[in-house]
Amino acid sequence: MKKAIGDNMIPPGWSFEQGLELIKKAGYDGVELWLGDVPWFQMSTTDEQVIELRRKVENAGLVVSNVSTGLHWRAPLSARDPKVRAQAMRIVERQLETAQLLKTDAILVVAGLVTEEVPYNEVYTRCVDALQQLGDQAEKTGVKIGCENCNSEQRFLLSPREFQTFLQDVNKPYVGLHLDVGNIHDTGFAEQWIEIHGPHITRIHLKDVKKHRGRCGEESVYTNLFLGNNNWPAIRAALHKVGYDGWLVAEMEDRYRFAQDQQFYDTAAAIDRLIAGRL
Amino acid sequence: MTVPRRRFLGSIAAAPLALGRWTPWGSFFARQDCTACLLVDWGESGALPESVAGFARGLAACGIAFERVGPGAIKPARLLLVPGGILRAGEVAWTLRQLCAAGTAVVYETGAGYAESALFGAEQRLLRSYFGLEADPPVTLWPQHAEAGSLPYVHYRWPLPVMVRDFSRLVSVRGKDASEVARIGDTPAACRRRIGRGEFICCGSPIGPHLGAGDPQAQAWLKSLLLRYSRTLAHSERPGVTLLSSPG
Numbered sequence: 001m002k003k004a005i006g007d008n009m010i011p012p013g014w015s016f017e018q019g020l021e022l023i024k025k026a027g028y029d030g031v032e033l034w035l036g037d038v039p040w041f042q043m044s045t046t047d048e049q050v051i052e053l054r055r056k057v058e059n060a061g062l063v064v065s066n067v068s069t070g071l072h073w074r075a076p077l078s079a080r081d082p083k084v085r086a087q088a089m090r091i092v093e094r095q096l097e098t099a100q101l102l103k104t105d106a107i108l109v110v111a112g113l114v115t116e117e118v119p120y121n122e123v124y125t126r127c128v129d130a131l132q133q134l135g136d137q138a139e140k141t142g143v144k145i146g147c148e149n150c151n152s153e154q155r156f157l158l159s160p161r162e163f164q165t166f167l168q169d170v171n172k173p174y175v176g177l178h179l180d181v182g183n184i185h186d187t188g189f190a191e192q193w194i195e196i197h198g199p200h201i202t203r204i205h206l207k208d209v210k211k212h213r214g215r216c217g218e219e220s221v222y223t224n225l226f227l228g229n230n231n232w233p234a235i236r237a238a239l240h241k242v243g244y245d246g247w248l249v250a251e252m253e254d255r256y257r258f259a260q261d262q263q264f265y266d267t268a269a270a271i272d273r274l275i276a277g278r279l
Numbered sequence: 280m281t282v283p284r285r286r287f288l289g290s291i292a293a294a295p296l297a298l299g300r301w302t303p304w305g306s307f308f309a310r311q312d313c314t315a316c317l318l319v320d321w322g323e324s325g326a327l328p329e330s331v332a333g334f335a336r337g338l339a340a341c342g343i344a345f346e347r348v349g350p351g352a353i354k355p356a357r358l359l360l361v362p363g364g365i366l367r368a369g370e371v372a373w374t375l376r377q378l379c380a381a382g383t384a385v386v387y388e389t390g391a392g393y394a395e396s397a398l399f400g401a402e403q404r405l406l407r408s409y410f411g412l413e414a415d416p417p418v419t420l421w422p423q424h425a426e427a428g429s430l431p432y433v434h435y436r437w438p439l440p441v442m443v444r445d446f447s448r449l450v451s452v453r454g455k456d457a458s459e460v461a462r463i464g465d466t467p468a469a470c471r472r473r474i475g476r477g478e479f480i481c482c483g484s485p486i487g488p489h490l491g492a493g494d495p496q497a498q499a500w501l502k503s504l505l506l507r508y509s510r511t512l513a514h515s516e517r518p519g520v521t522l523l524s525s526p527g
Contacts, residue, residue, distance in 0.1 A: 080447050080488070081393055082327060117421040117431070117447055121492040126329075 001239070003271045004030035004065035005250040008037045011260040016040045016053070020060035026264040027272070030065035031057055032249045033102065035095055037070045043094060050101045057102075065247040066146070066178075066203050067099045068108035077130040078112035078123035078156075085126070092134050092145065099143040106202045106247075108178045109134075111147040114155040123156055128169050135172025146178025146202030151187045152220065158187045160196040167200060176200040180251065181235055182207035182228070185220040190230055191238035198242035205251040206271065222253040224263070225270035226279075233279050248275070316345040316505075317356040319364065324350070326390025327363030330487025334362045337490030337501045358508045359383050362487040363390035365402050372405040380475030384508045388482040392417035392448030399450075410472060410479050412454040420445050420463070433468050433484045435461040439503035441496040443489050450483035457481075480504075 005028050010019030016038075023031055033041050033053065041053060057064055075087045095107040111131065112123040131145065138145045149163060150156075157163045163177060177197045181190035181204065194201065208228030211220050226232060248271055256263040273279060316338065320331045331347075338345050338360075345360075350371050353359065359378060364387075366372050375385050391399050391414075399416055406412045424431050424445070432442040437460045445463055453459070453467040460469035460480060471480040489497035 082329065083393075116425050119444060119492075121494065122488060125492045 002029040006032040008034040027268040030063045035069040054102045064102040064104040066106040067095045072110040076113040078126045096141045106144045131170045135175040138174035144202045145175045148178040160193040176202045178203045180205035182209045191234040194238035314356045316358045318347045319361040321364045326365045326394035330363030333487035333491030359385045362388040365394045366405040372409040376409045379477035382476040384478045386480045415451040417448045438507045443497045446485040452481045452483040
């Protein structure tokens with residue numbers, strides 16, 4: 001397995017080049033690029049500028065692991081407004097285009113967002129429709145769409161079987177699961193998601209989660225690897241069982257307050273131990 | 280409950296006898312070309328294409344055969360479904376009005392809440408002048424609904440009392456000679472008005488997307504509507520069709 005970390009982790013005020021140097025120095029093989037979340041990679045970034053980003057990544061001795069985005073939280077594929085949905089489709093299309101330019105074969109999509117206003121059945125139907133269209137485009141580009149499980153935040157596709165049914169309804173070979181092992185919280189166990197989805201996993205986000213925290217035990221909070229409640233030996237065993245040999249991408253939502261570069265080293269070391277089974 | 284398709288289609292066969300005298304579509308009826316159920320697909324000019332797809336799914340789920348036509352190809356029908364559109368010019372409004380007068384039941388669902396706001400003025404004028412209905416500018420229901428603890432439901436009272444979720448934006452519609460079909464809280468959300476031998480049902484809160492999402496109550500509402508027109512229109516062949524001329 002190879003390890004990567006997102007460019008959205010690069011400390012504020014650092015340039016892209018400085019960030020890449022840090023990522024390489026910390027021992028990662030690749031970098032996940034976040035469309036719309038960092039100043040150097042926006043929807044307005046031209047093809048030439050994207051190719052320039054790739055050159056910088058290669059010059060640093062890295063490769064691009066995948067293209068992610070947080071833009072779908074504001075413009076979801078499940079929006080009621082057709083104009084917002086069109087915008088969401090365009091974001092995915094741009095991800096596919098830039099993934100090709102960056103010579104990677106996977107993107108991350110937050111597929112739908114259930115809210116008080118937009119109920120589950122609507123979100124489900126719209127996401128299936130959208131991903132059927134996008135799945136065809138993905139196949140043409142040779143880039144896989146990984147729908148991320150954002151169980152708690154999306155309030156959508158909460159169990160692995162539910163997610164499996166969803167992917168079966170979409171029924172496109174280039175649409176799979178971008179599994180975040182930290183996002184499952186109290187709705188299940190990451191290792192079971194891995195077992196059920198096996199070959200349909202496009203990429204894996206790594207982070208840990210502390211369950212039942214807060215004064216009343218009402219909150220789950222994200223944390224660094226090995227600090228939370230994820231059963232890492234079981235996760236590793238499940239990855240071995242299904243033969244996953246792809247990217248492990250660190251997504252540390254809880255950032256170091258000081259010495260932010262240290263988090264890159266600590267996380268890389270933790271991933272190394274996970275891969276090696278020294279747990 | 281399923282719509283008895285044979286009875287629905289059978290009702291259509293009786294229509295030409297009564298409507299054949301009327302022009303310009305009299306010849307259609309005389310040749311028994313009257314289509315049972317037409318679904319208007321606005322295509323690029325539609326405000327809410329999802330609603331058209333939703334009605335198509337809803338009709339298919341009822342086992343009703345229907346024809347999909349563009350706004351420029353509207354023709355006589357027993358039931359004419361016009362979802363997710365916005366009336367921009369008099370031609371379509373005039374056609375709908377003429378069809379109503381001749382006995383068609385027109386279900387018009389405005390997509391104004393999702394169209395450019397500048398377009399609403401024209402729709403408002405056309406609904407008033409052709410159908411005698413008053414429409415308020417679209418209002419956004421959320422997040423006020425959540426803040427006020429309001430119920431996010433449209434309460435339909437006709438043709439079947441059901442609750443269907445709102446669709447975030449509402450165009451309140453009402454008319455002096457119109458009966459209320461639905462409301463959200465205290466606000467009228469849909470109404471219907473007899474026009475000639477037909478009826479004009481105007482929905483200010485889109486229901487098509489809920490049909491598309493498989494909402495059982497939305498589906499029951501559509502079935503009830505189909506059932507109603509399969510019955511009542513079969514017996515509505517009375518003489519005295521009022522012909523209308525275009526208001527310009």
